Amino acid sequence: MSSGNILIVDDNRSILTALELLLSSEFDHVECLTNPNRITSFLEKYPCNLVLLDMNFKTGANTGNEGIYWLQQIKAKYPHISVVMITAYGDVELAVKALKTGATDFVLKPWDNTKLLATVKAAVQLSQSRKEVKALKQREKDLKSGLRAPQKHIIGSSPQIMQVLNLVRKVAKTDTNILITGENGTGKELIAREIHRLSHRKDEMLISVDMGAISETLFESELFGHVKGAFTDAKEDRAGKFEIANHGTLFLDEIGNLPLHLQAKLLTALQNRQVTRVGSNHPVPVDIRLISATNCNLPALVKEGLFREDLLYRINTIHIEVPPLRDRGDDILALANFFLKKYTAKYHKPHLKINHQAEEKLLRYQWPGNIRELEHSIEKAVILSESNILKPNDFFLKPVTGIGHAMIAPPLNLEEMEKHLILTALDKYPSNITAAAEQLGITRQTLYNKMKKYNIK
Incomplete structure (x- = not known):
């Protein structure tokens, strides 16, 4: 037959x-x-x-x-x-x-x-x-789009990030489902791409989907595809993200933002390993490696009835927690220099350097926005720089008194405490010594003397 x-x-x-x-x-x-x-x-x-x-x-x-x-x-x-x-x-x-x-x-x-x-x-x-030629042409188009995307690398050698990378190398060779968690801006998508790069699916596509950005009305069309005429704007057949990722990796970012009633549809597709395009009755089998990511506390959402427990079990065979930047020590400077090189080339300022005092400032800062905030801070400093040396005052960082639910512990040493207070005031008034002195309750000259004592420039 x-x-x-x-x-x-x-x-x-x-x-x-x-x-x-x-x-x-x-x-x-x-x-x-x-x-x-x-x-x-x-x-x-x-x-x-x-x-x-x-x-x-x-x-x-x-x-x-x-x-x-x-x-x-x-x-x-x-x-x-x-x-x-x-x-x-x-x-x-x-x-x-x-x-x-x-x-x-x-x-x-x-x-x-x-x-x-x-x-x-x-x-x-x-x-x-x-039909096969059409599918191949669409896949070629998607592959070319993926190849044009800028390639990013994981920078750092701290024990915290090395522990994550060791786990990545262990699980990459398998097809197990992986959940990546961590604060915003920590590089969860980079970890997902590294897993794909080290997997046996590396020659196929990694398709990234921001689950929080998909409207509820287009959820099925985006993920499962549609046939021509399925709805008003469906002017041609279109494969969904599951089909495009076939034989490759599907990365569902911000999965914690997916509404509860759509979670059931996602779970069904993951369990059956097949999708049905909107407007079609024909199921299409898919072979994907699933990686999900979120900055949400999914177990807490399960307890609140906002996330399906069976879906959490389905996506969470292996859990990888990406550490915040503030816990990665000198990786901050490695990343800062990486971004400095990137933006000095982009804005044609090849001789820019970060001085030692500015590096200390970067190391002290708690980076609530993590790597993304660091990158934006470096880019802004490069754009606004007026000399070839980036100094502490070139970095406009927000004063932070707490990260999450944990307060930042102040220095215990009296001199360190004084230095910390001076730096905090200077951060708040980077171009106004008088205002910083008034904030500290001392004279302008006294502030200059203390800045000299602590080698603050």
């Missing part, structure tokens, strides 16, 4: 019966229609590889105009479907007109069963090939 779905359209029921008996033993599904007006609505619900279409439907008609009309309608909406025309009139000009309009082939009544089967099988294979 050959694979393929066939629709036969003819107003003669004896013709339909004969063709259905002949073809049903050779193909997966054979459906029949006597009314051509039902063709479009039928094809919207049931995908076909081939339509066997009569040329004439009105009694006594032999012009073939009705057949040509419906041929045009089918090819306009479903160009990949093969259409084989059937007529009792062996008019060569009519045959040529049908072929020019888009028909795959042309058969005459009465037909030879062997020849008709050969014609139908060739037309079905052509339809399947067109």
Whole structure:
């Protein structure tokens, strides 16, 4: 038996019966229609590889105009479907007109069963090939888009980040589902990309989806795809993110932001490893490696009834916690210099350097926005710099008294405490020594003396 779905359209029921008996033993599904007006609505619900279409439907008609009309309608909406025309009139000009309009082939009544089967099988294979070519072209387009995306690297050698990378290397070779957690800006997507890079799927696509940015109305279309005409703006068939990621990795970022009623649909797709495009009844199998990420406390959301417990178990076979930047020590300077190199090249300031006092300031800061905040701070300092040396006052950092629920412990040493208070005041008034002195309750000269004592510039 050959694979393929066939629709036969003819107003003669004896013709339909004969063709259905002949073809049903050779193909997966054979459906029949006597009314051509039902063709479009039928094809919207049931995908076909081939339509066997009569040329004439009105009694006594032999012009073939009705057949040509419906041929045009089918090819306009479903160009990949093969259409084989059937007529009792062996008019060569009519045959040529049908072929020019888009028909795959042309058969005459009465037909030879062997020849008709050969014609139908060739037309079905052509339809399947067109569909495969279209899918390959879409995949090529997506691959090129992915290749054009800038490649980023994980910077740092602190024990905290090395522990994460060691875990990444262990789990990358498997297909187990991974949940990456951490504060905003810690580099969760970079960890996901590193897992993909080290996996056996590295030559396939990594598709990233921001679950918090997908509107509820487009959720199914974005993830599972849609067929042409499924809704107002569905002007062509489109694969969803699951299909595009087939044989590769699907990265669901900000999964904690997914509304509860959509979590069930995601869970079903993950459990069944298949998706159904919007407007279609045909499930499509998918082979993906799933990586999810969130800055939310998912177990807490489960307790509050805001996140499905069964979905959490499905995505959380391995849990990777990405440390905040404030816990990574000298990685702060390594990242700062990496971003400095990037932005001095971008803004044509190749001789810019960060002095020692500025480095100390960067190390002391708690970075509530993590790596993303550090990058923005470096870029801003490079843009506004007026000399080749970046000093503490070139970095405008927000005073932070607490991170999350934990307060930052002040220095215990009296001199360190005094130095800390001076630096905090200078951070608040980076270009106004008088205002900083007033904040501290000392004179301007006293502040200068203490800045000299503590080597603050």
